[in-house]
Amino acid sequence: MxxxxxxxxxxxxxxxxxxxxxxxxxxxxxxxxxxxxxxxxxxxxxxxxxxxxxxxxxxxxxxxxxxxxxxxxxxxxxxxxxxxxxxxxxxxxxxxxxxxxxxxxxxxxxxxxxxxxxxxxxxxxxxxxxxxxxxxxxxxxxxxxxxxxxxxADGAFDGTPKLRSYSHYRAWAVVMSEHFHALQEGRSVERQVMDDYGAVNEAEFFAVATESFFERPHRMRELTPDLYEELKRFYGWDPASGT
CATH class of the missing domain: 1.10.472.150 (Glucose-regulated metallo-peptidase M90, N-terminal domain)
Known part of the structure:
Protein backbone atom coordinates (compact mmCIF):
# COMPACT_ATOMS: atom_id res chain seq x y z
CA MET A 1 0.00 0.00 0.00
CA ALA A 153 9.63 -0.05 11.82
CA ASP A 154 13.05 1.35 10.88
CA GLY A 155 14.09 -1.87 9.14
CA ALA A 156 15.59 -4.18 11.78
CA PHE A 157 14.97 -5.89 15.09
CA ASP A 158 17.88 -4.23 16.86
CA GLY A 159 16.43 -2.66 20.00
CA THR A 160 16.39 0.86 18.58
CA PRO A 161 13.14 2.08 17.03
CA LYS A 162 12.88 5.22 14.94
CA LEU A 163 13.41 7.90 17.56
CA ARG A 164 11.78 11.31 17.55
CA SER A 165 14.99 13.19 16.75
CA TYR A 166 18.42 12.33 15.40
CA SER A 167 19.88 14.01 18.49
CA HIS A 168 18.25 11.38 20.72
CA TYR A 169 20.19 8.40 19.36
CA ARG A 170 23.42 8.94 21.26
CA ALA A 171 21.81 9.07 24.70
CA TRP A 172 19.54 6.18 23.78
CA ALA A 173 22.49 3.99 22.78
CA VAL A 174 24.43 4.78 25.95
CA VAL A 175 21.54 4.20 28.36
CA MET A 176 20.08 1.12 26.69
CA SER A 177 23.50 -0.52 26.30
CA GLU A 178 24.39 0.08 29.93
CA HIS A 179 21.24 -1.51 31.29
CA PHE A 180 21.19 -4.32 28.74
CA HIS A 181 24.70 -5.42 29.73
CA ALA A 182 23.88 -4.98 33.41
CA LEU A 183 20.89 -7.29 32.97
CA GLN A 184 23.10 -9.80 31.14
CA GLU A 185 25.49 -9.69 34.09
CA GLY A 186 22.61 -10.32 36.47
CA ARG A 187 22.86 -7.03 38.35
CA SER A 188 20.18 -6.94 41.03
CA VAL A 189 18.90 -3.45 40.18
CA GLU A 190 17.97 -4.35 36.61
CA ARG A 191 16.53 -7.71 37.69
CA GLN A 192 14.17 -5.91 40.07
CA VAL A 193 12.88 -3.86 37.14
CA MET A 194 12.89 -6.24 34.17
CA ASP A 195 12.52 -9.91 33.34
CA ASP A 196 15.72 -11.85 32.63
CA TYR A 197 14.46 -12.56 29.11
CA GLY A 198 15.55 -9.05 28.22
CA ALA A 199 19.15 -10.23 28.42
CA VAL A 200 18.77 -12.43 25.30
CA ASN A 201 19.60 -9.61 22.85
CA GLU A 202 19.03 -5.88 22.32
CA ALA A 203 15.66 -6.41 20.62
CA GLU A 204 14.31 -8.45 23.51
CA PHE A 205 15.72 -5.93 25.96
CA PHE A 206 13.73 -3.12 24.33
CA ALA A 207 10.54 -5.19 24.35
CA VAL A 208 10.98 -6.29 27.98
CA ALA A 209 11.89 -2.74 29.05
CA THR A 210 8.71 -1.51 27.33
CA GLU A 211 6.63 -4.00 29.30
CA SER A 212 8.17 -2.76 32.55
CA PHE A 213 7.84 0.89 31.54
CA PHE A 214 4.07 0.53 31.23
CA GLU A 215 3.54 -2.05 33.98
CA ARG A 216 6.17 -1.13 36.60
CA PRO A 217 6.78 2.56 35.95
CA HIS A 218 7.29 3.54 39.59
CA ARG A 219 9.91 0.86 40.12
CA MET A 220 11.68 1.72 36.88
CA ARG A 221 11.68 5.44 37.65
CA GLU A 222 13.07 4.79 41.13
CA LEU A 223 15.73 2.17 40.32
CA THR A 224 16.72 2.97 36.72
CA PRO A 225 15.67 6.62 36.23
CA ASP A 226 17.80 7.18 33.13
CA LEU A 227 16.18 4.20 31.40
CA TYR A 228 12.75 5.48 32.39
CA GLU A 229 13.51 8.91 30.97
CA GLU A 230 14.67 7.52 27.62
CA LEU A 231 11.53 5.45 27.23
CA LYS A 232 9.37 8.37 28.35
CA ARG A 233 11.01 10.62 25.75
CA PHE A 234 10.37 8.06 23.02
CA TYR A 235 6.84 6.96 23.89
CA GLY A 236 5.66 10.37 25.11
CA TRP A 237 4.03 8.72 28.14
CA ASP A 238 4.80 9.33 31.82
CA PRO A 239 2.97 6.30 33.28
CA ALA A 240 4.48 6.77 36.76
CA SER A 241 2.61 10.07 36.93
CA GLY A 242 -0.50 8.68 35.31
CA THR A 243 -0.14 10.65 32.07
Missing part, protein backbone atom coordinates in the same frame (compact mmCIF):
# COMPACT_ATOMS: atom_id res chain seq x y z
CA UNK A 2 1.53 3.30 -1.07
CA UNK A 3 1.83 6.18 1.37
CA UNK A 4 -0.68 8.37 -0.48
CA UNK A 5 -3.25 5.60 -0.77
CA UNK A 6 -2.82 4.77 2.92
CA UNK A 7 -3.37 8.40 3.91
CA UNK A 8 -6.52 8.67 1.81
CA UNK A 9 -7.86 5.41 3.17
CA UNK A 10 -7.18 6.49 6.74
CA UNK A 11 -9.00 9.76 6.23
CA UNK A 12 -12.00 7.85 4.94
CA UNK A 13 -11.93 5.34 7.81
CA UNK A 14 -11.46 8.11 10.38
CA UNK A 15 -14.80 9.59 9.34
CA UNK A 16 -16.61 6.38 10.25
CA UNK A 17 -18.11 6.47 13.75
CA UNK A 18 -16.49 4.43 16.49
CA UNK A 19 -18.58 1.27 17.09
CA UNK A 20 -20.48 1.84 20.37
CA UNK A 21 -20.16 -1.81 21.44
CA UNK A 22 -16.38 -1.50 21.38
CA UNK A 23 -16.50 0.97 24.26
CA UNK A 24 -17.99 -1.76 26.41
CA UNK A 25 -15.18 -4.13 25.52
CA UNK A 26 -12.59 -1.50 26.43
CA UNK A 27 -14.29 -0.71 29.74
CA UNK A 28 -14.44 -4.41 30.62
CA UNK A 29 -11.05 -5.59 29.37
CA UNK A 30 -8.64 -2.64 29.13
CA UNK A 31 -7.96 -1.02 32.54
CA UNK A 32 -5.70 1.74 31.21
CA UNK A 33 -8.52 3.03 28.98
CA UNK A 34 -10.38 4.44 32.00
CA UNK A 35 -7.31 6.48 32.94
CA UNK A 36 -7.03 8.33 29.64
CA UNK A 37 -7.83 12.03 29.70
CA UNK A 38 -10.79 13.13 27.49
CA UNK A 39 -8.48 14.75 24.93
CA UNK A 40 -6.19 11.73 24.77
CA UNK A 41 -9.13 9.33 24.63
CA UNK A 42 -10.37 10.91 21.39
CA UNK A 43 -7.04 10.38 19.65
CA UNK A 44 -6.73 6.89 21.14
CA UNK A 45 -10.12 5.82 19.78
CA UNK A 46 -9.36 7.22 16.33
CA UNK A 47 -6.09 5.32 16.11
CA UNK A 48 -7.70 2.20 17.54
CA UNK A 49 -10.41 2.02 14.89
CA UNK A 50 -7.89 2.70 12.11
CA UNK A 51 -5.63 -0.08 13.37
CA UNK A 52 -8.54 -2.48 13.81
CA UNK A 53 -9.91 -1.85 10.32
CA UNK A 54 -6.57 -1.66 8.50
CA UNK A 55 -4.95 -4.83 9.80
CA UNK A 56 -6.15 -8.29 8.89
CA UNK A 57 -7.12 -10.30 11.96
CA UNK A 58 -6.90 -14.06 11.50
CA UNK A 59 -8.11 -16.71 13.93
CA UNK A 60 -5.98 -19.85 14.35
CA UNK A 61 -6.30 -23.04 16.40
CA UNK A 62 -10.08 -22.73 16.50
CA UNK A 63 -10.06 -19.05 17.49
CA UNK A 64 -12.91 -16.93 16.16
CA UNK A 65 -12.14 -13.25 15.61
CA UNK A 66 -14.94 -11.26 17.21
CA UNK A 67 -15.32 -7.51 17.54
CA UNK A 68 -14.18 -7.89 21.15
CA UNK A 69 -10.93 -9.57 20.10
CA UNK A 70 -10.33 -6.99 17.40
CA UNK A 71 -10.98 -4.03 19.72
CA UNK A 72 -9.00 -5.29 22.71
CA UNK A 73 -5.94 -6.40 20.73
CA UNK A 74 -5.98 -3.11 18.83
CA UNK A 75 -6.09 -1.22 22.12
CA UNK A 76 -2.91 -2.94 23.31
CA UNK A 77 -1.17 -1.95 20.08
CA UNK A 78 -2.37 1.64 20.05
CA UNK A 79 -1.33 2.30 23.65
CA UNK A 80 2.27 2.35 22.40
CA UNK A 81 1.65 4.95 19.67
CA UNK A 82 -0.87 7.34 21.19
CA UNK A 83 1.88 9.97 21.45
CA UNK A 84 3.68 8.76 18.33
CA UNK A 85 2.18 8.05 14.92
CA UNK A 86 0.26 5.13 13.49
CA UNK A 87 2.89 4.91 10.73
CA UNK A 88 5.03 2.87 13.15
CA UNK A 89 2.68 0.01 12.28
CA UNK A 90 2.77 0.47 8.51
CA UNK A 91 4.90 -2.66 8.04
CA UNK A 92 2.44 -4.75 10.05
CA UNK A 93 -0.12 -6.45 7.83
CA UNK A 94 -1.81 -9.11 9.93
CA UNK A 95 -2.48 -10.20 13.49
CA UNK A 96 -2.98 -13.93 14.05
CA UNK A 97 -4.74 -14.86 17.28
CA UNK A 98 -4.79 -18.28 18.94
CA UNK A 99 -7.12 -19.06 21.85
CA UNK A 100 -4.20 -20.02 24.12
CA UNK A 101 -0.50 -20.91 23.98
CA UNK A 102 0.55 -22.37 20.63
CA UNK A 103 3.34 -24.15 18.81
CA UNK A 104 5.42 -22.76 15.94
CA UNK A 105 7.54 -24.79 13.50
CA UNK A 106 10.67 -22.72 14.17
CA UNK A 107 10.35 -22.64 17.98
CA UNK A 108 10.72 -25.23 20.70
CA UNK A 109 7.98 -25.41 23.30
CA UNK A 110 4.75 -23.48 23.50
CA UNK A 111 4.63 -19.79 22.64
CA UNK A 112 2.43 -16.94 23.89
CA UNK A 113 3.38 -14.40 21.23
CA UNK A 114 5.67 -13.78 18.29
CA UNK A 115 6.46 -10.85 16.01
CA UNK A 116 7.60 -12.00 12.57
CA UNK A 117 9.99 -10.16 10.30
CA UNK A 118 7.55 -10.10 7.37
CA UNK A 119 4.77 -8.11 9.03
CA UNK A 120 2.88 -10.56 11.21
CA UNK A 121 2.18 -10.62 14.94
CA UNK A 122 0.93 -13.85 16.51
CA UNK A 123 -0.77 -13.70 19.91
CA UNK A 124 -2.47 -15.92 22.45
CA UNK A 125 -5.83 -14.39 23.35
CA UNK A 126 -5.53 -15.69 26.91
CA UNK A 127 -2.09 -14.09 27.19
CA UNK A 128 -3.50 -10.79 25.94
CA UNK A 129 -6.22 -10.87 28.61
CA UNK A 130 -3.80 -11.97 31.33
CA UNK A 131 -1.45 -9.12 30.52
CA UNK A 132 -4.29 -6.63 30.83
CA UNK A 133 -5.85 -8.12 33.98
CA UNK A 134 -2.74 -7.66 36.11
CA UNK A 135 -1.27 -4.32 35.00
CA UNK A 136 1.53 -4.37 37.57
CA UNK A 137 3.14 -7.80 37.19
CA UNK A 138 5.58 -6.63 34.50
CA UNK A 139 4.36 -9.18 31.95
CA UNK A 140 2.24 -8.21 28.98
CA UNK A 141 2.62 -10.37 25.89
CA UNK A 142 0.80 -8.01 23.54
CA UNK A 143 2.83 -4.98 24.65
CA UNK A 144 6.02 -7.02 24.21
CA UNK A 145 5.20 -8.14 20.67
CA UNK A 146 3.95 -4.77 19.48
CA UNK A 147 7.12 -3.19 20.88
CA UNK A 148 8.99 -5.51 18.50
CA UNK A 149 6.91 -4.10 15.63
CA UNK A 150 7.89 -0.56 16.60
CA UNK A 151 11.51 -1.69 16.76
CA UNK A 152 11.22 -3.21 13.27
Missing amino acids: TGLFRQLRRRRLARRPFPPDWLGYLDARVPFFARLSPALREDFLTKLKLFAWEKEFIGAGGMVITDEVRAVVSATAVQLVVHLDLSYYDRLREVIVYPDAFLLPDRTGVVLGEAKNWGTVILSWQAVLSGLQDPEDGHDTATHEFAHVLDR
Whole structure:
Protein backbone atom coordinates (compact mmCIF):
# COMPACT_ATOMS: atom_id res chain seq x y z
CA MET A 1 0.00 0.00 0.00
CA THR A 2 1.53 3.30 -1.07
CA GLY A 3 1.83 6.18 1.37
CA LEU A 4 -0.68 8.37 -0.48
CA PHE A 5 -3.25 5.60 -0.77
CA ARG A 6 -2.82 4.77 2.92
CA GLN A 7 -3.37 8.40 3.91
CA LEU A 8 -6.52 8.67 1.81
CA ARG A 9 -7.86 5.41 3.17
CA ARG A 10 -7.18 6.49 6.74
CA ARG A 11 -9.00 9.76 6.23
CA ARG A 12 -12.00 7.85 4.94
CA LEU A 13 -11.93 5.34 7.81
CA ALA A 14 -11.46 8.11 10.38
CA ARG A 15 -14.80 9.59 9.34
CA ARG A 16 -16.61 6.38 10.25
CA PRO A 17 -18.11 6.47 13.75
CA PHE A 18 -16.49 4.43 16.49
CA PRO A 19 -18.58 1.27 17.09
CA PRO A 20 -20.48 1.84 20.37
CA ASP A 21 -20.16 -1.81 21.44
CA TRP A 22 -16.38 -1.50 21.38
CA LEU A 23 -16.50 0.97 24.26
CA GLY A 24 -17.99 -1.76 26.41
CA TYR A 25 -15.18 -4.13 25.52
CA LEU A 26 -12.59 -1.50 26.43
CA ASP A 27 -14.29 -0.71 29.74
CA ALA A 28 -14.44 -4.41 30.62
CA ARG A 29 -11.05 -5.59 29.37
CA VAL A 30 -8.64 -2.64 29.13
CA PRO A 31 -7.96 -1.02 32.54
CA PHE A 32 -5.70 1.74 31.21
CA PHE A 33 -8.52 3.03 28.98
CA ALA A 34 -10.38 4.44 32.00
CA ARG A 35 -7.31 6.48 32.94
CA LEU A 36 -7.03 8.33 29.64
CA SER A 37 -7.83 12.03 29.70
CA PRO A 38 -10.79 13.13 27.49
CA ALA A 39 -8.48 14.75 24.93
CA LEU A 40 -6.19 11.73 24.77
CA ARG A 41 -9.13 9.33 24.63
CA GLU A 42 -10.37 10.91 21.39
CA ASP A 43 -7.04 10.38 19.65
CA PHE A 44 -6.73 6.89 21.14
CA LEU A 45 -10.12 5.82 19.78
CA THR A 46 -9.36 7.22 16.33
CA LYS A 47 -6.09 5.32 16.11
CA LEU A 48 -7.70 2.20 17.54
CA LYS A 49 -10.41 2.02 14.89
CA LEU A 50 -7.89 2.70 12.11
CA PHE A 51 -5.63 -0.08 13.37
CA ALA A 52 -8.54 -2.48 13.81
CA TRP A 53 -9.91 -1.85 10.32
CA GLU A 54 -6.57 -1.66 8.50
CA LYS A 55 -4.95 -4.83 9.80
CA GLU A 56 -6.15 -8.29 8.89
CA PHE A 57 -7.12 -10.30 11.96
CA ILE A 58 -6.90 -14.06 11.50
CA GLY A 59 -8.11 -16.71 13.93
CA ALA A 60 -5.98 -19.85 14.35
CA GLY A 61 -6.30 -23.04 16.40
CA GLY A 62 -10.08 -22.73 16.50
CA MET A 63 -10.06 -19.05 17.49
CA VAL A 64 -12.91 -16.93 16.16
CA ILE A 65 -12.14 -13.25 15.61
CA THR A 66 -14.94 -11.26 17.21
CA ASP A 67 -15.32 -7.51 17.54
CA GLU A 68 -14.18 -7.89 21.15
CA VAL A 69 -10.93 -9.57 20.10
CA ARG A 70 -10.33 -6.99 17.40
CA ALA A 71 -10.98 -4.03 19.72
CA VAL A 72 -9.00 -5.29 22.71
CA VAL A 73 -5.94 -6.40 20.73
CA SER A 74 -5.98 -3.11 18.83
CA ALA A 75 -6.09 -1.22 22.12
CA THR A 76 -2.91 -2.94 23.31
CA ALA A 77 -1.17 -1.95 20.08
CA VAL A 78 -2.37 1.64 20.05
CA GLN A 79 -1.33 2.30 23.65
CA LEU A 80 2.27 2.35 22.40
CA VAL A 81 1.65 4.95 19.67
CA VAL A 82 -0.87 7.34 21.19
CA HIS A 83 1.88 9.97 21.45
CA LEU A 84 3.68 8.76 18.33
CA ASP A 85 2.18 8.05 14.92
CA LEU A 86 0.26 5.13 13.49
CA SER A 87 2.89 4.91 10.73
CA TYR A 88 5.03 2.87 13.15
CA TYR A 89 2.68 0.01 12.28
CA ASP A 90 2.77 0.47 8.51
CA ARG A 91 4.90 -2.66 8.04
CA LEU A 92 2.44 -4.75 10.05
CA ARG A 93 -0.12 -6.45 7.83
CA GLU A 94 -1.81 -9.11 9.93
CA VAL A 95 -2.48 -10.20 13.49
CA ILE A 96 -2.98 -13.93 14.05
CA VAL A 97 -4.74 -14.86 17.28
CA TYR A 98 -4.79 -18.28 18.94
CA PRO A 99 -7.12 -19.06 21.85
CA ASP A 100 -4.20 -20.02 24.12
CA ALA A 101 -0.50 -20.91 23.98
CA PHE A 102 0.55 -22.37 20.63
CA LEU A 103 3.34 -24.15 18.81
CA LEU A 104 5.42 -22.76 15.94
CA PRO A 105 7.54 -24.79 13.50
CA ASP A 106 10.67 -22.72 14.17
CA ARG A 107 10.35 -22.64 17.98
CA THR A 108 10.72 -25.23 20.70
CA GLY A 109 7.98 -25.41 23.30
CA VAL A 110 4.75 -23.48 23.50
CA VAL A 111 4.63 -19.79 22.64
CA LEU A 112 2.43 -16.94 23.89
CA GLY A 113 3.38 -14.40 21.23
CA GLU A 114 5.67 -13.78 18.29
CA ALA A 115 6.46 -10.85 16.01
CA LYS A 116 7.60 -12.00 12.57
CA ASN A 117 9.99 -10.16 10.30
CA TRP A 118 7.55 -10.10 7.37
CA GLY A 119 4.77 -8.11 9.03
CA THR A 120 2.88 -10.56 11.21
CA VAL A 121 2.18 -10.62 14.94
CA ILE A 122 0.93 -13.85 16.51
CA LEU A 123 -0.77 -13.70 19.91
CA SER A 124 -2.47 -15.92 22.45
CA TRP A 125 -5.83 -14.39 23.35
CA GLN A 126 -5.53 -15.69 26.91
CA ALA A 127 -2.09 -14.09 27.19
CA VAL A 128 -3.50 -10.79 25.94
CA LEU A 129 -6.22 -10.87 28.61
CA SER A 130 -3.80 -11.97 31.33
CA GLY A 131 -1.45 -9.12 30.52
CA LEU A 132 -4.29 -6.63 30.83
CA GLN A 133 -5.85 -8.12 33.98
CA ASP A 134 -2.74 -7.66 36.11
CA PRO A 135 -1.27 -4.32 35.00
CA GLU A 136 1.53 -4.37 37.57
CA ASP A 137 3.14 -7.80 37.19
CA GLY A 138 5.58 -6.63 34.50
CA HIS A 139 4.36 -9.18 31.95
CA ASP A 140 2.24 -8.21 28.98
CA THR A 141 2.62 -10.37 25.89
CA ALA A 142 0.80 -8.01 23.54
CA THR A 143 2.83 -4.98 24.65
CA HIS A 144 6.02 -7.02 24.21
CA GLU A 145 5.20 -8.14 20.67
CA PHE A 146 3.95 -4.77 19.48
CA ALA A 147 7.12 -3.19 20.88
CA HIS A 148 8.99 -5.51 18.50
CA VAL A 149 6.91 -4.10 15.63
CA LEU A 150 7.89 -0.56 16.60
CA ASP A 151 11.51 -1.69 16.76
CA ARG A 152 11.22 -3.21 13.27
CA ALA A 153 9.63 -0.05 11.82
CA ASP A 154 13.05 1.35 10.88
CA GLY A 155 14.09 -1.87 9.14
CA ALA A 156 15.59 -4.18 11.78
CA PHE A 157 14.97 -5.89 15.09
CA ASP A 158 17.88 -4.23 16.86
CA GLY A 159 16.43 -2.66 20.00
CA THR A 160 16.39 0.86 18.58
CA PRO A 161 13.14 2.08 17.03
CA LYS A 162 12.88 5.22 14.94
CA LEU A 163 13.41 7.90 17.56
CA ARG A 164 11.78 11.31 17.55
CA SER A 165 14.99 13.19 16.75
CA TYR A 166 18.42 12.33 15.40
CA SER A 167 19.88 14.01 18.49
CA HIS A 168 18.25 11.38 20.72
CA TYR A 169 20.19 8.40 19.36
CA ARG A 170 23.42 8.94 21.26
CA ALA A 171 21.81 9.07 24.70
CA TRP A 172 19.54 6.18 23.78
CA ALA A 173 22.49 3.99 22.78
CA VAL A 174 24.43 4.78 25.95
CA VAL A 175 21.54 4.20 28.36
CA MET A 176 20.08 1.12 26.69
CA SER A 177 23.50 -0.52 26.30
CA GLU A 178 24.39 0.08 29.93
CA HIS A 179 21.24 -1.51 31.29
CA PHE A 180 21.19 -4.32 28.74
CA HIS A 181 24.70 -5.42 29.73
CA ALA A 182 23.88 -4.98 33.41
CA LEU A 183 20.89 -7.29 32.97
CA GLN A 184 23.10 -9.80 31.14
CA GLU A 185 25.49 -9.69 34.09
CA GLY A 186 22.61 -10.32 36.47
CA ARG A 187 22.86 -7.03 38.35
CA SER A 188 20.18 -6.94 41.03
CA VAL A 189 18.90 -3.45 40.18
CA GLU A 190 17.97 -4.35 36.61
CA ARG A 191 16.53 -7.71 37.69
CA GLN A 192 14.17 -5.91 40.07
CA VAL A 193 12.88 -3.86 37.14
CA MET A 194 12.89 -6.24 34.17
CA ASP A 195 12.52 -9.91 33.34
CA ASP A 196 15.72 -11.85 32.63
CA TYR A 197 14.46 -12.56 29.11
CA GLY A 198 15.55 -9.05 28.22
CA ALA A 199 19.15 -10.23 28.42
CA VAL A 200 18.77 -12.43 25.30
CA ASN A 201 19.60 -9.61 22.85
CA GLU A 202 19.03 -5.88 22.32
CA ALA A 203 15.66 -6.41 20.62
CA GLU A 204 14.31 -8.45 23.51
CA PHE A 205 15.72 -5.93 25.96
CA PHE A 206 13.73 -3.12 24.33
CA ALA A 207 10.54 -5.19 24.35
CA VAL A 208 10.98 -6.29 27.98
CA ALA A 209 11.89 -2.74 29.05
CA THR A 210 8.71 -1.51 27.33
CA GLU A 211 6.63 -4.00 29.30
CA SER A 212 8.17 -2.76 32.55
CA PHE A 213 7.84 0.89 31.54
CA PHE A 214 4.07 0.53 31.23
CA GLU A 215 3.54 -2.05 33.98
CA ARG A 216 6.17 -1.13 36.60
CA PRO A 217 6.78 2.56 35.95
CA HIS A 218 7.29 3.54 39.59
CA ARG A 219 9.91 0.86 40.12
CA MET A 220 11.68 1.72 36.88
CA ARG A 221 11.68 5.44 37.65
CA GLU A 222 13.07 4.79 41.13
CA LEU A 223 15.73 2.17 40.32
CA THR A 224 16.72 2.97 36.72
CA PRO A 225 15.67 6.62 36.23
CA ASP A 226 17.80 7.18 33.13
CA LEU A 227 16.18 4.20 31.40
CA TYR A 228 12.75 5.48 32.39
CA GLU A 229 13.51 8.91 30.97
CA GLU A 230 14.67 7.52 27.62
CA LEU A 231 11.53 5.45 27.23
CA LYS A 232 9.37 8.37 28.35
CA ARG A 233 11.01 10.62 25.75
CA PHE A 234 10.37 8.06 23.02
CA TYR A 235 6.84 6.96 23.89
CA GLY A 236 5.66 10.37 25.11
CA TRP A 237 4.03 8.72 28.14
CA ASP A 238 4.80 9.33 31.82
CA PRO A 239 2.97 6.30 33.28
CA ALA A 240 4.48 6.77 36.76
CA SER A 241 2.61 10.07 36.93
CA GLY A 242 -0.50 8.68 35.31
CA THR A 243 -0.14 10.65 32.07
